[in-house]
Structure formats: structure tokens, C-alpha cells
Amino acid sequence: MRDVAIIGAGLCKFGERWNSGLKELMAEAGIMALEDAHISSHDVEMLYGGTMASGRFSGQEHVAALMADQLGFKNIPAVRIENACASGGSALRQGYISVASGIHDIVVVGGVEKMTDVTSSEATTALGGAGDQEWELFQGITFPGLYALMARRHMHDYGTTEEMLAAVAVKNHENATKNRFAQFRKSITIDEVLRSKKVADPLKLLDCSPISDGAAAVVLAPLDIAKKYNDTPIKVMASTQATDTLRLAERDSLTEVKATRIAAQKAYEHAKVSAKDIDVVEVHDCFTIAEIMAMEDLGFYPKGKAGKAVLEGETALNSKISVNTSGGLKGCGHPVGATGVKQAVEVVWQLRGDAKERQVDGAEVGMTHNVGGSGSTAVVHIYKRAD
Template sequence: MPDAYLVGAGQSDYGAFPDESYRSLFRTAFEAAAESVPEGFDKDAVDEAFIGTLGVGGRQLGLSGPAVTEHVGLDGVPCTRVENACAASGFAVRQAVQAVKSGMADVVLAGGFEVMSDMSSDATKYWLGVSGETEWERLSGTTFSGVYAQMASAHMDRYGTTGEQLSRVAVKNHANGAKNPHAQLGFECSLDDAQSAPMVADPLNLYHCCPTSDGAACALVVSEAVVDDYTDDPIRVAGVGAGSDNVGLFDRETYTAVPASQRAAERAYEMAGIEPTDLDFAEVHDCFAIAELLAYEDLGFCERGESGSFIESGATELDGELPVNTSGGLKSKGHPIGATGAGQVVEAFKQLSGKAGDRQVDSPHRGLTHNVGGSGGAAIVHVFEKEQEVSAP
């Protein structure tokens, strides 16, 4: 099966932008992705596009993919909207990889967008809630912060995880986000700040929860037949894995793991032929602080129940053995639902290209992105690696 390569990626700023539309945000991301391609990029080369969005607020629910691709001049390019809640554009990237590896396309655009800041808090909660189990969770009043609070409480009860360990996720990710010019909450916070914030859903406080965001992100995936036209320093999509599970948390066998993430990671590692210890950095889905700790365990970064001590060890710091969420993660960078997965790929591209600025990891060779839909109804994992240079004999 032919290889697929990531040759460009870009995003808009994440935040609240009353003067922007979903189309203008997408244009910013698309142009940034095109400009990031080392040897230049002609949009006329795009064979297909996959666009992730939940459609928050009800704007352009139908044909929202073509609505943004035609706006950037991809007239006539086949476009498919992908919806998998917060994992929408992560799965859009997977669709792009599949299109290239199948031989049906040589150049594919994968991206996503969302506008979330122009509604009341009640309306925002409604649109976030549609990705939960609608009969027994959402309509009974359960919010996503409430669902993840149940997961956090269960993990604390079973493994002794502490509120301070949850807060360390926020401190680390804000420190990284402060170095990211695209971050919505691009400021540092102290451990005291993160521990003393107002409670949202016990045991999760405000600093344990990501913001709602406007934003867009794009990635350009090409086949091995044309990759040399775009770069002489290729980044290969080494592994892809996806998983699904019951949408409702109450329907699952465990509250202290996300089985869809485990399945996705196992498949991605198998395809890439690697172990978690072979990674140099990772972008994981930290919609809530407990989600990042669960990801450490689900992705095999540490043993089950040891994520609290793992973050305390400093292993996931920018200068640690496995930096996690160098972008600032959802917590600091932001979480425009449909753009989040593609936005993680943007960070992977920057790190592997050596263009991550003050948050650059030292000489990375391989990185992972992990994107979750809802509270774990869907998950997608990608492994990206720089092609090894072959030394002259």
C-alpha cells in the first residue's frame, strides 16, 4: 500500500472573533497551510477535500464542507463533510490518508472549522450536548463537564489521583500555550491559580476545563508519487488508528479509561510498527484535565492508574522525556470543535518541521495526535514521522 505524507498545515488563531465568519476563518487556515508547503502549493492540484465540523449554532448545517472549499477557490473539487463531534477533523485527516493510500487521489485537503462564541452560554451547552447520549445524559441535564467529572471522581477513588495532579495539567498546558501565538488563553497560570479556581462540576474547576472557541485548521496530505514536488524533507503518516464506543458513559464497562482511545492507539502503533516509547512528543485531547491523564494511560505512556504520578514526574513537560500538548492543548490553545483534530496535526507538522518557535522540541523524529469525540464515543490517533535520511556509502 502506498505511503501518505503531510506536506503542509496551518490554522487561524483560536478565540472569539465577532468580525470573522466560519468562511473567513477557514480561508486563513487554508492559506496558512498552503504557505507552509516548502516547495510551494497550487490549489488547482487538490483532488479531494474532507472538512470536519459539528455545525454549532445551526449555521449552514447542510453542505458546510463545499461552503468553505468554494470560498477558498476549490471550485468543483469533491468535498465531504465529516462529523464525529470533537473528533470531526481528526477523522477528516484519516479520510484524506485513506483517499491517498487507496490511489484515488494524489493531493487531499483535510480541515475543520467551528464558530462557538456568538451564542449564549445556554445555547452553547445545547450544541455541545448534542454529542452526548441524548436520551439519558443530555435530556436529564448532564453536561460534558458533568460527565468528565464522573470520570475524574472514579479515577480519584480507584487510583488516588488528586486535584493537584489535575491542576498540573492546566499549569503545563498554559505554560506551553503562552508560547503559542495562535492560543486563545495564551497566558501562564500558577499551581495555586489552577487549584483555587471556581468549581464547575466537582472535582473539576474552571482551570480544569477548556474554553469554547472560534477557529479553523487545515492539513495537506499527498501521495508518495508526488511528495517530491512539495518537499525534500517529507513527513510520513506512519500510522492511523480509529475506534468507537458507546456514546453514553453509563453504557461503558469503565469510567476510568476511554476504550475507543485504546483501540485507536493500538491500531496506529501496529500500523507504524512502533511502541509508545518511540514517540518524541504527543498532542492529546485535553478537553478536561482528567481527559489528558486518561490519555496518558490509554495511549500507553504510563501504566493504568499512574497518570497522576506521571505528570508530577515532569515527563510531559516541554523539556521532559515525552512532551505532551506543546501547543497548549485544548486547555490553552482552545477547542473549536470541528477544527481541533486538524489543529493538533498543525502542531505535529510544526514540531517535525522545526518551526514551533519557543515551544520547539529538540530534534523530534516521531509524534502522535489523539482526538476524541464526546466523552469517548469516537477516537482517532495518527503517528507522523520524518523520513530517515540515508547516508552515502
């Protein structure tokens, strides 16, 4: 197996992109990544495209071929990866494997979702497809509903409070104000979160990540030739993934995403680091409770302790550990297929020292954590500067 590095990263502005369809979003992020890697379209050997529900959102399947086509990657193999909200992270892992294996040198991993061309109830239904269609969606359970069930139990078992949940959204919005790609560049207060409209008790509107349009892309290359393309390649130290039951109620615990815990354990083993070595982490905060559980399942806090830590500011920018400096899914936006790749882009910028006003001081080791469904898939990556 070869060591793999990220040599280029690109993003488009997330949000309600009324003027842009799938093609425009993909092209914007893709070209930025190619320029960053100083390569031409013809240098790319393989493409992995992550998208969750382009068929439902845009009536468009066959998205990897479309991506290759639109970016001028003539006749190369391209494969779409669908793993619900973990499609982007899963695509990144496939790209990593194909470079590490020696089959391809230059691989582009893209992620995209164009969600605002359908009504919000249609989007809700489409996202519901990440759960068990027959036994969750049929019963009228929504995605906020599933995370609300986890939140309620977490609050019951560990004394986590609605203020602690709200603190996640407040922190991530604060970070998003410093990110020009973010959907929401607006600070909010705990009180505003608590007073926002209830969606699925105890979760309120401002506990939920938004419906977004967006795309992200990274370029991968073998580490040993990475410097030919980029002065500060970022080494992928670990790329791990785990699954759990599709149906939430069937899991061993409602207050832990076991797939996250397993993927993280393996990632720490592969990268030969531990949670305390991580300087910057992008976690999957589709709902505020998800970030609290992620902080615990990734090993940053013991079970039941993350909520208090967030409330006390331990996870804010340049505090004990900087979490979701991009603004996370909550502040930056959550175009589902793009999210996992966007997380990698943010960590690349942080480790290069390019994150400007939201730069984490002395960031050396970074992590991304991407979840599909209510925790049926978790993908974890660990990165380190390689210059």
C-alpha cells in the same frame, strides 16, 4: 496502499474571533496550508471538512462545499465529516484513506468551528449533542459533568488528586504562552486552578478547555511525490480509529477510554513503533482528567500513574515526553471541528523543527489523539519525518 504524507499545514489564531465568521476562519487556515505546500487552489482534488455543530453554532450546514467554494477549489468533491469533537481527526483519516487508496493525489483536510456567535449555555447544549441525547442530555448532564464522573471515579480508584488535574492545565497554559496561535498565552498556577469556579465537581473552570473559534488545514499527498511540494514532508505512519458506546455509563470502565486504547494499539502495530518511541504527542485534553486518562490509555503510563507523572513535570516541554506542546485544547483553545486537524499541524511543525521556542529537541516521531464525546470515538495518528 500508498504511503501518505502531509505536505502543508495551516492554522488561524484560536480564540474569540469577533471579526471572523466561518468563511474567514476557514480561508485563513486553508490559504496558509496551500502556501506551505506550494500548491494552488486548482491543484486540490478532494476536500474533507470536519465540523461538529456548525448548524447549531452558525446556522450553517453543508460546510465542506462552503469550504471548497471559499478556498477556490472549483467543482471538486467535498465531504463534511462530523464525529463530535473528533470531527477533525476523523476528517484527517478520511483524507488519508482517499490518498492511500490511490483515488486522489492532492487532498485538503480542513477543520473549523465558530462557537462564539451563540451564548455559552447554547454552546453547552450543542456540545451536549456529542453524548446520548435521550439518556444523558435529557437528564441535565453536561460535558464537564460526564468528565467529572470519570474524574471522580479515577480519583477514587487510583488516588488521583485535584492537584494532579490542575497540573495538566498549568503545563498546557505554559506551553500555550509559546504559541502565537493559542487562545490563552498566560501562565497559571496550581493554586489558581484549584481556586477557580467549580463547574462540575471535582472539575473547576480552569480544568476545562474553552469555547473557541478557529480553523486548521493540512494538505495530503502520496509520499512518493511529496518532495515535489515540500522539502520536509511528514509521513503518516498510522491512522486508526475506534468507537465505544455513546453513553458513558454503559462502558466497561469509567476510568479508561477504551476506544483510545484500541486505536492506539492498532496505531503502534501499523507504525511499528511503541509508546517509548514517541517524542511529541498532542492529546485530547478537553478536560484535565482527559489528558491523564489519555496518557494511560495511549500506553505512556500504567493505569493510575499518569497524574503523578504530570504533577512531577514528566510531560512538560522537553522532559520525559513532551505532551500538548501547542497548549492543547486547554491552552490553545478548542474549536471542536478544528482541534483534530490543529493537532496534526502542531506535530508537523514539531517534526520539521519549526516549532520555535516550544520546539521539542530532536523530535522524530509524533502522535495525535483526538476524542469525540466522552470517549465514543477516538482517532490516533502517528507521524515521522520523511526527508
